[in-house]
Amino acid sequence: MADLATTYLGLPLRNPLVIAASSVTARIENLELCDRFGAGAVVLRSLFEEQILADRSQLEEVLDTASGSHAEAQDYFPPVSHADATDYLRRIEESKKAVSIPIIASLNAVNNGSWTRYARQMVEAGADAIELNVYSVATDLNVSSQQIEEQLLELVEGVLSVASVPVSVKLSPYYTSLVNVVGQLDQRKVGGVVLFNRFLQPDIDPQSETLTNAMPLSSPNELRLPLRYVALLAGRVKCDLAISTGVHRGEDMVRAILAGATVTQIAASVIKNGIHHIATMLRDLEAWMDERGHHSVDDLRGRLSQQAVNDPFAFERAQYVNLLLSGGALSGPLNARVN
């Protein structure tokens, strides 16, 4: 039987299937099911500082109103759920008690000081690792990409200086040179990078002439983008490479691992199919490996990375004309296979 065990962020995992930060990982009952159906690890839904700040201003408003009419106003507990990070930190503690698989906390902060403050608190609460969810939409015409990247590196250095557990960084694909950004993070000794986060994209409804915010779940086609970048990076950086976006089936895990992914993270497929789908994906991965005589995921990893294939330019082609000139059919196999 194929050996699925691996190591991610220095943590021993029974397999490379990690449940991504999402609504699935926001509830303890779900974490227990993830554990029961075989997940290797879970990433808790992010602590969003923006939400804490919004709740705090709601809290102040309530306290102001209350102090005008009651002497005991300071004891008044308003109906808000996240007045600070306490709920989140408690959830880390409860999760650690509820399941035996590693718990990765996820943080999306706004202010520089708070990235480090919350990271420290997450470690104290028992998180096995911290994933930094660093994305925000760049909207300032006067802030350059270089400034944005410097800010990213500064906040990562800050967190690394206080966190006594491994730290990974979940990136968006929207960098001019993503491989350079990952290289810079790697030099600073992050434990891993997660490629990629997937964001809410506002839409416009022509019927009602209004903005809409529906978030369609990913499809397996979207795996190609992280697949390419993991294949480009595998073997060139020391940090772990996690693929998030578009991993829906056991065969998608096969693709990711062949490209060089240390682990795959899944959200949409679990939301769509239910938490028991974890077991199906693992069974399919194992069956594929057994059928082909591959003994361990660690041996399989990166066999079709850019460094490993005999057509290294396959991952660099961007225009259709190159594909046509190389003699490849639009949907045919490229000249590379696992030996």
Ligand SMILES: Cc1cc2nc3c(=O)[nH]c(=O)nc-3n(C[C@H](O)[C@H](O)[C@H](O)COP(=O)(O)O)c2cc1C
């Ligand atoms: C309902 C929902 C909630 C999510 N919440 C978070 C979150 O709190 N933090 C985060 O970093 N990513 C969050 N994500 C993004 C997922 O972790 C993941 O990166 C993305 O969905 C792509 O993976 P998928 O194709 O397996 O869905 C969320 C996704 C969904 C669908």
